[in-house]
Amino acid sequence: MSISRKIHKKINLYRKYINFLRLRKSCKTLSSRIHNTPLEIFIESSRDCNIKCTMCARTFDSRFKATSGWNMSMKIFDKVLPMLPKAVKVYAFGNGEPLLNKNFMEMIKIIKSFDAIVHFNTNGVLLNEKNNELLVKVGLDSIVFSFDAATKETYEKIRRGANYEKVLNNVKNLVDLKKRFHKFNPYIGFAVVGMKQNINEIPQLLNLAKDLGVESVYIEPLLWQNDPTYEKYFNYQNLSNIEPIEIGKIMETCKNLAKKIGINFTSPLLKADDYEFIQKKEIEIIREKESRDELFCTQPWTTIFIDWDGKVHPCCGTEEIFGDLNFQPLIKIFNNEKFISLRKSIIDKKITEYCNNCVKNKRNKNVIPEISNILGYG
8 A cells, every 4th residue: 555545544534533523422412403424325326126026125116116227327426425535334235236337346446445334235146257356356345145045946036037056156256256365355244034935044044155155144034114015925924924932943043053153143033022023013112211312313413325316315214305416415415404303303202204114123223333333433
């Protein structure tokens, strides 16, 4: 690394650190108008997709049924750049397959030049040796393959249009390239949507992941989506169709197996008190916190989600539009009246309609500890 690059990196890290301190102050003082910029940014590089998964919102919800061409332009992407020097973590994907964007590799390279942690999820179909080598060389921090079953039959029934052997070969190639170039990154994981159809294959999937060189497996239970056309599928496939004690046994088996073979295994289902939420659709009332400065969700202070076409949301959990980069810079959107109003409602512990899905699924987040850990702030 050149001297100028080292200086540039130190400047970027300093900017991120100062931005984080401003965030902490905003949260501690319960400020609705804040002085920090987003520390966590979602960039929906594409809303197109090349496969049709049975449980995906795209299958049921017309808002996500892209035909083709729903890819973020470099013109929109450039409007995000002023926020990147102070951003700690960037997710370069949204509600589609990011590799469908012809500029995706260039976007990753640019984001990494601002010394942010960069991650994306992919179905893995479009990866090849050339792309994998670029990802390793540019310093991508982590990549997660959406891989929902251990067997070819179940995998291809769920991920319609994907080829089981091809994706496994692409994963193996990426692992091999890391070894060839003596790189620790990108960290490679599998993400699984846990359903009635595949939950019994999870132990087998752990062994498959270990054999490939995948470092972690995460199980996300099938979540409720606010869409009437989705309800029939949800009622049939969600894990409430299985006795909680059986889910507990599967999770215990997975936990012990993961420890034995040396792979990281995480899931909300590992927590006994979370078994119940997979069976509930009603909004739970957020309990009063002992401390008034504890926010049940920090994302309106920490996070921003940018659609492929420039529309802005406070997180990935709502389709409510809070601004548009085609008409206003991101720095102004992040402190507009809609954002301020949302923060006030969270401070007052009032659940807005924007937050319904996350509250139903217990997916409200406190992002601050993760950001603090990345920056090494005690």
